[in-house]
Amino acid sequence: MQQRVQRLRQFRRDKVLVALGLPGAIALILFQYLPLLGNIIAFKDYQPYLGINDAPFVGLRNFSFLWDGNPEFLNALVNTLILTLVQAVFVFPIPLALALLLNSLAGERLKRLLQSVLYLPHFLSWVIVIAIFQQMLGNAGMLNTFLVQNDFPMIHIIGVPELFKALLTTQVIWKDAGWGTIIFLAALSQVDQEQYEASAVDGANARQRLWHITLPSLKGIFILLLILRLGDSLSVGFEQIILQQGPVGTDSSEVLDTWVYNNGIIGGDWGMSTAAGLVKSMVGVLLVIGANKLAHLFGEQGVYQK
């Protein structure tokens, strides 16, 4: 009773604050939590004209893609995993290399200027990035126009299924490698300068300092980024792929996200696509938790504390 009175008094005192926060709270609940509940249709035979409530429960039937070897789903899964692996190997080290290069430049001014140029592509939408790539590397693009005019054979890069994954990876690097340096540069500026000085006194050369001081002090941030990426590892550039899927066909370009879109919203198989999306996000959460545990085992901080 007394608690309730106190709460009421608290509410009276804070009602303006609550009112200020309410629009944001409602938006989050409507567009983040309501869809979470909406995942219920993964267990239903949902049809758009029936509505969510009237759709009959079908148990785990929608999850059949998990065990019946649905070839399209399997293809999407394999493509996703390949892309994750390729991007982890090729995309991850480049921002680190760029950051080290930028950091070893003497002039602060020049460094800033280069940084601003390199960050820029990050702020462009995928539509713009892809349009630019087409104009540069497409069959009628700058590279091929130059080759043809100088009597060289054309190089087909865009719209070729075999090269699609390489193209996606290159685009990701072009767009975000510069932006990726920001966190490494911040970490580099935190490295204790006295360590460098002490090691120099002990006779370490530049390469040894890089190897024994700089890189180890980036280890924590590196692991943090890897964990964060792991949680996203089943999401590999949805907009980027859906925009370029047309000419290459789904065999080489379908990934889990595009499969959910094509199979659900385009194909009308709502229940199964929702089920796939649900499995995907649950695997993502599990991966983050698992990776974080692993980080703790290695004595690193990880994303959150134990």
Next chain:
Amino acid sequence: MSTRPIWMEPPNPLVQLVKSIALGIAVLLVIVPFWSVIATSLADQPTIDASGGGMVLWPGGVSIGAYKAILSGGVVTRALTISIAVTVVGTLFSLTATSGLAYWLSGRGTFGARPMVLVVLGAVLFSPGLIPSYLVVKQLGLLDSWWSLILPVMVNAFNVLVMRAFFQQLPPELFESAAIDGASSATVLVRIVLPLSKAVLAVMGLFYAVGYWNAFFNAMLYIQSTDKWPISLVLRTFVVNQTTIGGDQVGAGAEAMPPQLPLQMAILVVALVPILIVYPFLQKHFAKGVMIGAVKG
């Protein structure tokens, strides 16, 4: 790092050269495409013909015909107007909602703040899923409405946490003295907290604005009528998918139809320019803003 520490050996010129070349290539890979897009958008018919119908690096004969054509009414002009309106309204909504929510949650012992923080944290962790999100937007009757481009992405839970952290590190004496002077919570927010949070508001506002301007997927998902298209959908249709731009799709102010490629590149440029304009402002603040996020998030 501007002055070399005394213990550091003088740089090896060969190594410096290799490093400079590597960085130079990286920078050129970014600049050349931009330059070429702009140059082509300004090229006239003979220049385009001379390049075999492809992109140019230098517009021999300069013509602003392409810009005249797309900006004098018609599909592109309308899409630009829509994108500008969505970006401005969306950013205002986002900033109001985000700072309001963050302000509510920043007080210690404020009514309802503790459970709500958990709600926000949960929203950071779990993504809602494509199809259920689509169904919610549909159920709310937002399909084919510009609100579908704003409301679902209006509040970014992570941004709320960043802003809350920022508010919490403001000195508590400020709030106490304001309360003694009889200021209400709303007055404190508008008169004291927000003016002190300009940097974080600027970064967040610009990030939100860039998001609204670039919105492609939500537009593709939710906007059905072609006359409601924002610029990203126009870009996809006429530039990425290379649909021919007809005379009836540009405004009456176009005297003669310019060649297709400069038209396409001009659309690309007008989609780019707002980003290039806000970019310097963004730059000034984002290192700081991003770091607040990285440290406190």
